[in-house]
Amino acid sequence: NAGVTQTPKFQVLKTGQSMTLQCAQDMNHNSMYWYRQDPGMGLRLIYYSASEGTTDKGEVPNGYNVSRLNKREFSLRLESAAPSQTSVYFCASSGHGQGAREQYFGPGTRLTVT
Amino acid sequence: GDSVTQMEGPVTLSEEAFLTINCTYTATGYPSLFWYVQYPGEGLQLLLKATKADDKGSNKGFEATYRKETTSFHLEKGSVQVSDSAVYFCALHGGATNKLIFGTGTLLAVQP
Numbered sequence: 001n002a003g004v005t006q007t008p009k010f011q012v013l014k015t016g017q018s019m020t021l022q023c024a025q026d027m028n029h030n031s032m033y034w035y036r037q038d039p040g041m042g043l044r045l046i047y048y049s050a051s052e053g054t055t056d057k058g059e060v061p062n063g064y065n066v067s068r069l070n071k072r073e074f075s076l077r078l079e080s081a082a083p084s085q086t087s088v089y090f091c092a093s094s095g096h097g098q099g100a101r102e103q104y105f106g107p108g109t110r111l112t113v114t
Numbered sequence: 115g116d117s118v119t120q121m122e123g124p125v126t127l128s129e130e131a132f133l134t135i136n137c138t139y140t141a142t143g144y145p146s147l148f149w150y151v152q153y154p155g156e157g158l159q160l161l162l163k164a165t166k167a168d169d170k171g172s173n174k175g176f177e178a179t180y181r182k183e184t185t186s187f188h189l190e191k192g193s194v195q196v197s198d199s200a201v202y203f204c205a206l207h208g209g210a211t212n213k214l215i216f217g218t219g220t221l222l223a224v225q226p
Contacts, residue, residue, distance in 0.1 A: 004157075033214075040218060041218060042203065042216040042217055042218040042219050043158075043203070043216045045213060045214075048213065058213070090157055090158065092158075101146045101148075101163075101165075101207040101214075102148070102160055102163065103160075103214055104160070105150075105157035105158040105159070106157050107156055107157045108156070108157050
């Protein structure tokens with residue numbers, strides 16, 4: 001039982017390049033989330049998916065797109081990377097009912113845009 | 115909207131000292147409250163939670179009590195260890211939105 005996995009762990013991009021961050025969970029959770037973590041700002045929600053087939057914007061969606069590929073997988077795409085997107089990105093998932101309030105996090109992807 | 119405010123760090127303590135990290139919240143409805151811990155280079159892990167007023171969450175020697183009258187959820191530990199060095203995040207899951215709202219995190223450094 002791996003929980004939430006993310007790939008890659010590290011990435012360096014040049015301004016304007018694109019990339020996709022991958023996330024998968026094996027806990028049969030309905031909901032999945034993408035956050036970014038910046039110094040002094042805590043975690044900010046980029047996008048989330050309440051269930052397979054649905055996605056919604058979070059607090060800071062500009063410059064990102066997401067795909068909920070199936071119940072297990074939720075990817076985050078940067079179409080044209082900018083230095084302001086240098087951050088640590090975390091994927092998380094949560095179940096249903098009262099358990100929907102607890103989120104389980106992946107190990108993160110550390111992205112640098114030069 | 116819903117929000118969480120926690121004390122700024124870093125908090126530097128000697129081993130076996132008493133720890134308090136303050137957290138207060140603003141929320142409509144009846145939120146659930148959480149403390150998450152992030153060890154260096156890792157993702158966030160759920161440390162403890164409380165789902166209603168007066169509940170006490172506890173884990174690994176850490177405790178926090180959900181105080182509705184003071185809208186607080188302060189994290190405490192009686193005797194910290196070097197291995198407790200990490201960033202601690204207070205968070206709420208509100209009734210108004212189906213999202214976790216995080217504080218900015220508090221870095222704890224425990225010295226031997």
